[in-house]
Amino acid sequence: MKDEINPSSLKTFTTIAYRCLNLKREARPRMTEVVSTLETALYYQESIQSPPIPLRDISPGDAAGPIEVRVVRRWIPPETEIECWYLFVDRNRDAIQVVADLRDVEHFNAIITLQSCYRVTNYICESCRYIGKVVPHCAIIRIGKAATFLQILDDGFPSHYFNFVTYENLRARLNKRQLLTDYVGKVEIESITDSLIQSDKNCLKIKLLQDPSGEVIEATLSGEVATLFDKDALMHSTVIAALTSMKVVENEGALQLTSTSATHIYVDPNIEQAKAIAAKFQGENTAIERSMSGNKDNESERNRATLAELLEKIPKHHTGTRFTCIASITKINKRRSWYYKGCTECLKKLKPRGDIMACADHGDILKPRYMYCVNVTITDDTKSASAIFFDEAMTSLLQTECINMVVDQGYKDPNIIPEPLHSMIRQTRIFQLELAIPIFKSSARFIINQVFQTTLPTTITLSTAPALSPSTPSSKSTRVKRKLPRSQDTDDDTAKLKKEKPKKSTRIVKRLKTL
Structure with a gap:
């Protein structure tokens, strides 16, 4: 190739070439696969002479010239339930709606992946519809089984499309x-x-x-x-x-x-x-210092407050402010999982998609990141409150990363609290925290950002007044004895016993007579 080479063509060609050089015979591709891949590489290279059509230039009834796009959205309108819609966006940040028959959805699920980039041909341009119109374009694209999708490199395509209104x-x-x-x-x-x-x-x-x-x-x-x-x-x-x-x-x-x-x-x-x-x-609240110093000693004393004082504050008035509080963990919420699998890009919680965990923004994640997310109750001398430890704070507290806890130490069940977490209960620490805005009544009130050591006693409990037990007067120190009340029946029974019981002298005389 004397002139410029298409990056997609180069990547396709080199990939199949390296597979052909594999030392293991069974790992090498079949000749049919080699021919098909080389035809794809040739198609990519020839496409240099036919540049893609910008989406903004497409009109109803136009010929299906090649377009290069990223697939950013997919939805099925419940009003019709016979169509599946996509949203394509090109390098110029223009977008167009794409429609396919719902009966062909399995075909397109096999060849179209969200957030992937494609060179598309053999489609049909139609007039746009007023109902369900999501982009300001005069045309829509209809795709059928004749449409071709060749995956291309992600070079310069926006990840999303927005047309915001004030x-x-x-x-x-x-x-x-x-x-x-x-x-x-x-x-x-x-x-x-x-x-x-x-x-x-x-x-x-x-x-x-x-x-x-x-x-x-x-x-x-x-x-x-x-x-x-x-x-x-x-x-x-x-x-x-x-x-x-x-x-x-x-x-x-x-x-x-x-x-x-x-x-x-x-x-x-x-x-x-x-x-x-x-x-x-960001400039709404300036009453409290918000900048975090690089000095760890300063951070451990920044905006010191008790839990009672913090619970009186309105969270939205202290957005981004970090406080410190001397407290201890007194309870771990066993109803909530203690870790989750997060996306390696954005750290959001992954959702199962078949046998693979997936992120809504970054697709399938083969090697997720294990992240602590421990819901607890913290207590100081004034109050108790719910809080949540995310990964960095819990790692600093346990001195063990979440992946080591799950994989190396074998605590794989997210619903069974590991013993190392239980050992943290009632250990006094300095917690650096933010006020969380509770969504529900059961939501955590604080987010723990960092944990520092303290020289205070190892446990903290709520201070309560000791219960006073009734004092019993000493028999030696009591000079006046109080007579107990007696009922009339008790007095009669006592008098009867005294009457029936013979005197001691009488008993002795009767005994001598028998000798």
């Missing part, structure tokens, strides 16, 4: 034939409620705020999207949520957002809009 522009979206709405804001966590709309549908209501002095809008998430919402992420201080494909409605004059089948939720997405909103809220 609060001021929401009213223009009330028309049901308009676009569905993408919205981003800070979650007002204390407003979250869990309820049931119907017996088989979960409902999660949240309130979003784009500016500290702006308007709050309520968003209702129902159905599967509510159950997939990562509530664990809400334990952190400032949570920015991006909601896609929401429907704008009006209730008693107030604008609200409701989820649709196309809605996806992204918690703390790595995008500029989310970072800008988070920055607006």
Whole structure:
């Protein structure tokens, strides 16, 4: 190859070449696989002469020129139940909706993976639909079994697609034939409620705020999207949520957002809009020092308070502030698991997908990261409160990483508390913690960030007044004896016994007469 080589072609060619050089005969590919792979490499190389068509240039009825895209979303509208929808995004950050017949879903599940990148040909361009429209494009793409998907390198494709609307522009979206709405804001966590709309549908209501002095809008998430919402992420201080494909409605004059089948939720997405909103809220509370010093001695004494004082504080007024408290673990919650398997990229809790654990943002994770997540009760001289130890804090307390506890020491059951954790009970420590915003009544009140040693006694218990036992007067020191009350029956019985009992002298005379 004298000229430029396509990176995908080079990777495909070198991969099959190395397999052919394997010393073990059975590990080498068959000739049919070699030929097929070389044809794919040739296709990649020839594609240099036919650059991909930008999605923005596609119109209804156009020829199916090659497009290069990332598959970022997939959903099945319950209104029709005959179609499966995808969202494609290209390097220019433009997006287009893609529709396939639901009867072909198994075919496409085998060749399309979310967050993967493909070169797509042999599709059909149609006019867009007004119902369920998630992107501002005049066309949609229809794919069938004739469509070709060749996986390509991930070079320059965005991971997500958003078309956010500000609060001021929401009213223009009330028309049901308009676009569905993408919205981003800070979650007002204390407003979250869990309820049931119907017996088989979960409902999660949240309130979003784009500016500290702006308007709050309520968003209702129902159905599967509510159950997939990562509530664990809400334990952190400032949570920015991006909601896609929401429907704008009006209730008693107030604008609200409701989820649709196309809605996806992204918690703390790595995008500029989310970072800008988070920055607006960072300056809300300046009364308490927030910067963490590199001096460990200073950290162990920073914002010292008792549990009673901390429980009086309002969490949202102290977002990001770290306090220290001298306390001890008095109980470990056995109803909650003590570790979880996390994503190696974002550390979020993995969910089972067949035989493999998967992350909603990063796909299948073959080697998950074991993470501590221990729910406890901590106690000092003033109060007791629920708290949660995440991985870094518990590792510093146990001096053992979670993977060693699970794999090396054999504590594989997440529902059985290991003995090393029990040994930490009633050991006095200095806990560096944040105020958690409880979602439910049973949620932890504090998040433990670090643990420091202390020279105080090894145990701390709630201080209570000692119980006073009634004093018994000494018989030697008592000068006046109190007469016990006697009943009339008791006096009569005593007199009768005295009458019947013969005198001692009489008994002696009777005995002498018998001799």
